[in-house]
Amino acid sequence: MSNRETKKTPAKARLNFYVDLVTAIVFSAMVGTGISLRWYLPPGSRGGEGLVWFGQGRHFYGDIHFWVAVSMLVLIIIHVWLHWSWVTSLWARLVGSLRNPLTWVLILLMFLLIFSPLIFKPIYSEDYKLEHERMEEEWYIEKGR
Numbered sequence: 677m678s679n680r681e682t683k684k685t686p687a688k689a690r691l692n693f694y695v696d697l698v699t700a701i702v703f704s705a706m707v708g709t710g711i712s713l714r715w716y717l718p719p720g721s722r723g724g725e726g727l728v729w730f731g732q733g734r735h736f737y738g739d740i741h742f743w744v745a746v747s748m749l750v751l752i753i754i755h756v757w758l759h760w761s762w763v764t765s766l767w768a769r770l771v772g773s774l775r776n777p778l779t780w781v782l783i784l785l786m787f788l789l790i791f792s793p794l795i796f797k798p799i800y801s802e803d804y805k806l807e808h809e810r811m812e813e814e815w816y817i818e819k820g821r
Contacts, residue, residue, distance in 0.1 A: 695754055699755060702751060706744045712737050713734065713738060
C-alpha cells in the first residue's frame with residue numbers, strides 16, 4: 677500500500693480491516709482443524725498411536741483447534757468492541773434499552789454456553805462403568821488372579 681493510500685484511510689478503518697482479516701484467517705484455521713478432527717482423525721484414532729495427519733495425531737490437532745477457538749473468541753470480542761456504538765444503537769432501535777430483560781437473558785446464555793464445561797463436571801455413564809468392570813474382570817481371569 678502506498679503512503680498516500682494509507683493517509684486517506686482512517687486509522688480505525690485500517691484497524692477494522694486488519695482485525696477482520698486476521699479473524700477470517702483464524703476462522704479458516706478453525707474450520708480446517710475441525711475438518712481434520714472430524715474426517716481425517718475421528719475419535720478412536722488413538723491420538724498418535726493410530727491415524728496421523730502430517731505426522732501428528734488427533735490430540736495435537738485438538739489442542740490447535742482449542743487455541744484457535746480461543747483466539748477466535750478474542751477477535752470477536754475485539755470486533756464487537758470496535759463496533760460497540762453501532763451495536764448499542766441498533767440494539768436500542770430493535771429491542772429497546774440495554775436494560776431490557778432480553779439483553780440480560782442473552783448475556784447469561786452466552787456465558788453459560790462458554791463456561792458450562794467449567795461449571796458442570798463430566799461423569800462416567802453407567803454403560804461405561806459396566807463395560808470397564810467387565811473388562812477388568814476379564815483381565816483378572818486372563819491373568820489367573
